[in-house]
Structures are given as C-alpha cells and as structure tokens.
Amino acid sequence: MSKLDLYKVFCTVAKRKNFSKAAHDLYMTQPAVSQAIMQLERELDTRLFTRTSKGVFLTNEGSLLFAYANSAINFIRVGEEKILELKNLTTGELKIGVGDTISRYFLLPYLEEFHNRYPNITFKIVNGTTLEICALIKSGEVDIGICNFPIDDLGLELRPCMDVQDVFVCGDKFKSILSGPVSLDQVTQLPLIFLESKANSRKYVEDYILSKGIQISPDFELGSHHLLLEFAKINLGVACVTKEFSREYLDKGLLHEVQLLEEIPKRSIGVCFLKSVSLSAASTKFVELIENKLF
Structure with missing residues (x-):
C-alpha cells in the first residue's frame, strides 16, 4: 500500500x-487493515x-500523528472536491484577453x-x-484570447470564428470625390485615418496596400x-475600418463606404490559446459555446 493509503487506514x-x-x-x-497498521x-x-478487548x-x-494526518487527508479531500467543482463549472474563473472593439461587437453576447x-x-x-x-x-495571465487574425505564432492554437471585411469610409465631404468605384491609389491620396501602427488589423491592411506598390502615411493614427x-x-479624412463593426454608422447614413475597384481580402477574428497547455473546463466550454453558435 502507498503511504497515503496507510494513513487513510490509520485515520x-x-x-x-x-x-x-x-x-x-x-x-x-x-486482516488487511491489521496488516496496514502493522506496516x-x-x-x-x-x-x-493500544489493543484491548474493547x-x-x-x-x-x-494521537499526535492523527492530528496531522487527519488534517492532511481532509485537505486532500477538499482539494479533490474543488477540482470536481471546477470540472462541473460550479466554481472557477475564466480569464479572457480581448480588444475593445471585438469585445463590444463580437464577445458580449457569448459572455x-x-x-x-x-x-x-x-x-x-x-x-x-x-x-x-x-x-x-x-505568460499565463489569460486563458484565451479573442484576436484579429492572421497571427504568426506556432505556439498558439488558432480557431477562426468570424470573417470580417476591411473597408474605407468617409463623411459627406469626401462622398462626391469618391463616387463610383475607385482605386486604392486614389484613396491613399486623401487624408487617411488609421488605427495605431501596432494594431494587427492595421498591419494587415497596410501590408496589402504595400503589396500593390503603394506606401501610406496616415494623417491620423488612433487607439x-x-x-x-x-x-x-x-470629415477629417477617409478611415480604414472593419465593416461588420461599423454597421450602425453606415446604416444610418452617418458614413459612406468607399467602393474600391478591388476589395481588400477578408481576414478573420477568432480564439487563440496555448497549444502546449490543456484548457481549463471553463475555457473549453466557452470555446465550444462560440464554435457551436457559429457553426
């Protein structure tokens, strides 16, 4: 018998x-109990x-050993119960990393x-x-992330969840200038409004524009x-935005989508987590919830 089994018998x-x-x-x-105590x-x-007829x-x-051994076994039992609670999702914490925009327009219904x-x-x-x-x-500070793809990281599992379209939008002042399908070169001659350079969605669009031989220098870089x-x-310029997250402005006529001769290829947003570490029960259920709703 293992030492732990012996102490369970002893207690x-x-x-x-x-x-x-x-x-x-x-x-x-x-006899097995007697043998365990003798061991x-x-x-x-x-x-x-002390063995007696009674x-x-x-x-x-x-008595001294019992005070410690019984406490230790109780702690183990409580630990096992807590693990069971976590598996059954009756307790626990779900740590999610996400940006403001994805949180507002994608994540909230799932939460x-x-x-x-x-x-x-x-x-x-x-x-x-x-x-x-x-x-x-x-670093282990969050369990999963909801991010803009593409992500080039072999250590992460990537689960695309939603295709999105990057577009340019403008106010009334630029609407007439940009009437009809226009080229990327025409758009980039105007004042440009982009996310800050470290944003993954900004990098994706900028790389695509660069692949067409066009370099950009935005007039405004925002957070x-x-x-x-x-x-x-x-009317401070023409903004590069995610179409799916701009519906309210477009549907109300507050902004106008610029029709390009060639659309920017779609990209995805999705869930990512470490390949090398098993997800917690809560994280697994949350990812399943998103995937089941989408597919």
Missing part, C-alpha cells in the same frame, strides 16, 4: 476504534494503537449566454492589442475603432 481505525468497523468503511478485510508502525518504528485506542504518539449557463464562473477581461494578448496568453468612425464622420 479510519483511529475514528472507529475498531478494526472490523474500519475494514467495513474502507471495503477491506480485517505503518514498522515504518515509523512506533506503536500507534477495541483499539491511540497511544500518545498515535452573456455563458454567464446565464454557468453563473458561478467569474470573468476577468483583460484589454489589449492582439500582440499584447498573445504575450498575456504565453480605438470608435474614434476612427467619429473622425471620419466629421
């Missing part, structure tokens, strides 16, 4: 004060019980449904760019998608 005998009753509780034979006494070179009673050494299903799971939402979120995943829309609305 049960100490509580029941009888080998037969302890054997019944442990689903063992009485533990030999290993410790100490007598733990049962067995702890010696002074046995709401997950919370309704598993109300005892708490959320920790950490804000950041795609590069920052990837670093947080690798949020919402500001792109607002700056374009007041």
Whole structure:
C-alpha cells in the first residue's frame, strides 16, 4: 500500500476504534487493515494503537500523528472536491484577453449566454492589442484570447470564428470625390485615418496596400475603432475600418463606404490559446459555446 493509503487506514481505525468497523468503511478485510497498521508502525518504528478487548485506542504518539494526518487527508479531500467543482463549472474563473472593439461587437453576447449557463464562473477581461494578448496568453495571465487574425505564432492554437471585411469610409465631404468605384491609389491620396501602427488589423491592411506598390502615411493614427468612425464622420479624412463593426454608422447614413475597384481580402477574428497547455473546463466550454453558435 502507498503511504497515503496507510494513513487513510490509520485515520479510519483511529475514528472507529475498531478494526472490523474500519475494514467495513474502507471495503477491506480485517486482516488487511491489521496488516496496514502493522506496516505503518514498522515504518515509523512506533506503536500507534493500544489493543484491548474493547477495541483499539491511540497511544500518545498515535494521537499526535492523527492530528496531522487527519488534517492532511481532509485537505486532500477538499482539494479533490474543488477540482470536481471546477470540472462541473460550479466554481472557477475564466480569464479572457480581448480588444475593445471585438469585445463590444463580437464577445458580449457569448459572455452573456455563458454567464446565464454557468453563473458561478467569474470573468476577468483583460484589454489589449492582439500582440499584447498573445504575450498575456504565453505568460499565463489569460486563458484565451479573442484576436484579429492572421497571427504568426506556432505556439498558439488558432480557431477562426468570424470573417470580417476591411473597408474605407468617409463623411459627406469626401462622398462626391469618391463616387463610383475607385482605386486604392486614389484613396491613399486623401487624408487617411488609421488605427495605431501596432494594431494587427492595421498591419494587415497596410501590408496589402504595400503589396500593390503603394506606401501610406496616415494623417491620423488612433487607439480605438470608435474614434476612427467619429473622425471620419466629421470629415477629417477617409478611415480604414472593419465593416461588420461599423454597421450602425453606415446604416444610418452617418458614413459612406468607399467602393474600391478591388476589395481588400477578408481576414478573420477568432480564439487563440496555448497549444502546449490543456484548457481549463471553463475555457473549453466557452470555446465550444462560440464554435457551436457559429457553426
């Protein structure tokens, strides 16, 4: 028997004060219980019980050992129960890295449904760019990230969830200038409004434009998608935005989509997490929830 098994037998005998009753509780034979106690006494070179016709009673050494062993076994039992609770999603924490825009336009409905299903799971939402979120995943500060793809990192598992289209939008001032399908070269001659250079979506569009032999130098570089829309609305320039996250402005006529002769290729947003580490039960269920809703 392992040392842990010996201590479990020892504590049960100490509580029941009888080998037969302890054997019944442990689903063992009485000789097996007696042998376990004798083995533990030999290993410790100490007598733990006094045997009498009325049962067995702890010696002074046995009482001292019982105080520690019983506490340790109780801690192990509580730990096992906590693991079971985590597996059953009756407790736990889900740590997600995500940017403001994706959180607002993509993530919120899934958070709401997950919370309704598993109300005892708490959320920790950490804000950041795609590069920052990837670093947080690798450091263990978040379990999963919801990011702009593409991501070039062999250490991460990538699960695309939604295709998005990058477009240029403008206010009323530039609408007439950009009437009809126009080339990228024509658009880039105008004042440009882009996300800051470290944004993954900005890099994707800029790389595509560069592949056409066109270099850009934005007049405004902003930290949020919402500001792109607002700056374009007041005619400060032509903004590069995600079409799916700009519906409200486009549908209300606050902004106008620039029709390009050649559309920017679609990209994805999706879930990413470490390949080398198993997801927690809560993280696994959350990823499944997103994928089941989408597909």
